[in-house]
Amino acid sequence: MNTWWRRIFLSLVAVLGIILVYTFIYQWGMMVYEDDPQSYAHAIQVVIESLTTAGFGGDAPWESTEMNLLIVAMNLTGVLLVFLALPLLVVPLFQQALQDRPPELTDLSNHVIICSYTPRADVLRTELEAANVPYVFVDDDPDTVVELTHDGIEAIVGDPEQEETLRAANIDFARALVADVDDETNATVILSAKQLRDDLRVVSVVEDDDVASYHRYAGADEVVRPRRVLGRSLAKKATTSIFAEFQDTIQLGDKVAITELLIQGDSDIAGQTIAESGIRDRMGVTVIGAWFNGEFVPVPRPDQRIDENTILLVTGGRDDITELKARTISRATNHRDRVIVGGYGIVGRNAAELLTSGGISCTVVETAAGDGIDIVGSVTDEEILQTAAVSDSRAVILALDDDTTTIFATLVVKQLAPDVEVIARANETENIRKLYQAGAEYVLALSTVTGRMLTSVLLEDEEILTPETQFELIRTTAPGLVGRSLGESDVRARTGCTVIAAERDDELLTDLGPEFTVREGDTLIVAGSDETVNQFISFAC
Missing domain, CATH: 1.10.287.70 (Helix Hairpins)
Incomplete structure (x- = not known):
């Protein structure tokens, strides 16, 4: 205007x-x-x-x-x-x-109603689009709805708490509803939706764990708590090299495991190429993807160099992966067992609780005093970080609610203590790359965790096994590949994903070669980044 x-x-x-x-x-x-x-x-x-x-x-x-x-x-x-x-x-x-007049109703059917729109909903949106599932956002901000509409995204304006708005969203013909406004509003949205359609599948996103029971009482069929999952995941990443029980390897049957490994400075394989490291030849582990400076590379070349802070996505036997993990850890920092947690919201609180329960020394820094707070101040303040003994710490977990502050805090920590790992929370996926550029070793976005958890609940033929990691591991059917071998389909080259295993007649098949042919009723276990997994779903489903 x-x-x-x-x-x-x-x-x-x-x-x-x-x-x-x-x-x-x-x-x-x-x-x-x-x-x-x-x-x-x-x-x-x-x-x-x-x-x-x-x-x-x-x-x-x-x-x-x-x-x-x-x-x-x-x-x-x-x-x-x-x-x-x-x-x-x-x-x-x-x-x-x-x-510029925002739409007030939709004629979609068999769709997902999402109340309301936030940037963290973009991951869910892309997952639904990859699975060809229609959706509509319901938001009370006309400008937001107009902007979404101009971008080609289905959205209507209205108060999602009102039954009239839900009728305009064509709730009678919807397949599910997601309540993702705030904890109090979500409860009213659930009640309104169930009043109109008691058989509708309603999923609620909660911030505070204590309100989950209220949402279930209101009628929610599923309650997801992404902040709790995110906090615990960040804590696991910060302690991978301290205690084996925190290592988040995904075991598939007795023979195959999959995990992501952060390459630390001064580790045995830092500075080597993938071929020189002997990951496959000597240890029998397969590299199926890697993050170089925050950018995912499917099927990296043997001559690509493994630098400090590279993250490898690998699969192999559990014992072989355990051996490889030992070679990715820097001996210079292995003795440190202190972790600083910056921010004590829901994410930071869950991270601190997991660290404490594992016997790990944890120092919490928050701007306001309260129970569980060790140091009052900003984690972007050099004096506060020095008081927290950042140089003698194993890692710093940044669980802040603002991406700009998190990026700045990363720069400050790396300036004071370059050898200390920064494990960071991001709100929006577009800021992940910026955090890696600022020096963070590992970044996980709240939007990624939320979107994956919701997708796993909403899509019956797709189950996301790793909502809390940077890579995505899914269990899904692949009707588009039935009758074709993996070699003929060329899944890795076409999508960047790797088929790790297949479930057939209650049996887990893990030794899949190019000749493996997908049959009707098979369930495939596929690994990759969010983007490549979505490409696989569009290609095979």
């Missing part, structure tokens, strides 16, 4: 300039050609009457040809201004008003 106000202002200035110029010419003409001097106020009146073709007052008729021509020119100018105003201002304003 700023563009329109500027256009209107400039138009008014131009019209005022025309009036003033004609007024001066009219005064001069009446004095020279009619010998009838006029006041400036009277001249303005005549000019405005002529431009608007409303009349000519007491001066008409004029005797001189020059003055009559001047009046004709003013008349034509007024008509021209009217014709210019219509296409340049009036019509576009009406069109803009119609375009």
Whole structure:
């Protein structure tokens, strides 16, 4: 709208300039050609009457040809201004008003209703799109709905607590509803949805663990708690090299495991290429993906170098992976068992509780005093970090609720203690890369965890096994691959994912070669990044 106000202002200035110029010419003409001097106020009146073709007052008729021509020119100018105003201002304003009016209903069916829109919903949106599941956002902010609509995203405006709004979202033909506003509002949304359709599957996202039971009582079929999962995941990442029980390896049967490994400085394989490290030849472990500076590379080349802070996604026998893990840990920092937690919200609290329960020394830094807070201050303050003995710590977990603050805190920590690992929470996936550039060793976004947990609940034929890791491991059917071998399908080259195992007739098959052919009823276990897994779903499902 700023563009329109500027256009209107400039138009008014131009019209005022025309009036003033004609007024001066009219005064001069009446004095020279009619010998009838006029006041400036009277001249303005005549000019405005002529431009608007409303009349000519007491001066008409004029005797001189020059003055009559001047009046004709003013008349034509007024008509021209009217014709210019219509296409340049009036019509576009009406069109803009119609375009910017947010939709108030949808005709989708078999869709997911998402109340409301937040940036963390983007991961869920992309997962649903990959699975060809329609969805509609319901939000009470008209500007948000207009922006989503302009981006081609289905959305309607309205209060999701009101039954009328849910009817406009076509709740009678929906497959599920996600309540993701806030803990109190979600409870009302659940009640309204169940009042309209008792059989509708309702999933609620809670921030505070204590309210989960209230949401279930209100009628929620599933309650997901992503902040709790995220906090515990960050704690596990910060303690991987301290206690084996915190290592988050995913075991598939008795023979195959999958995990992600952070390469620490001064470790045995840091600085080597994948081929030189002997990961596959000597240890029998397969690298199925890697994050280099926060960018996922599926099927990395043997000559790619494993630098400090590279994250490898590997699969193999559990004993082999345990051996490889030992070679990724820096001996210089292995003895440290102190962890600093910056931020004591729900994420930070869960991280601190898991650390404490594992016997790990934990120092909590928060801006406000309270139970569980060890140091009051900002984790972006150098003096506060020095008081927390950051240089003698194993890692710093940044569980802050603002990505900008988290990025700045990462820079401060790395300036003071370059060898200390930074394990960071991000709210939006677009800031993950920035945190890696700032020096963080491991980043996990709340939007990623939330989206994966919701997807696993909403999609019957897809189960996400790792909502709390940077890689995604799913169990899914693949009707598009039935009757085709893995070699023929060329899944890794086409999607960047790796088929780790297959479930067939209650049996887990882990030794899958290129000749393995997918049968009707098979369930595949597939690993990759969020983006590559979505490509696999679109390709195979």
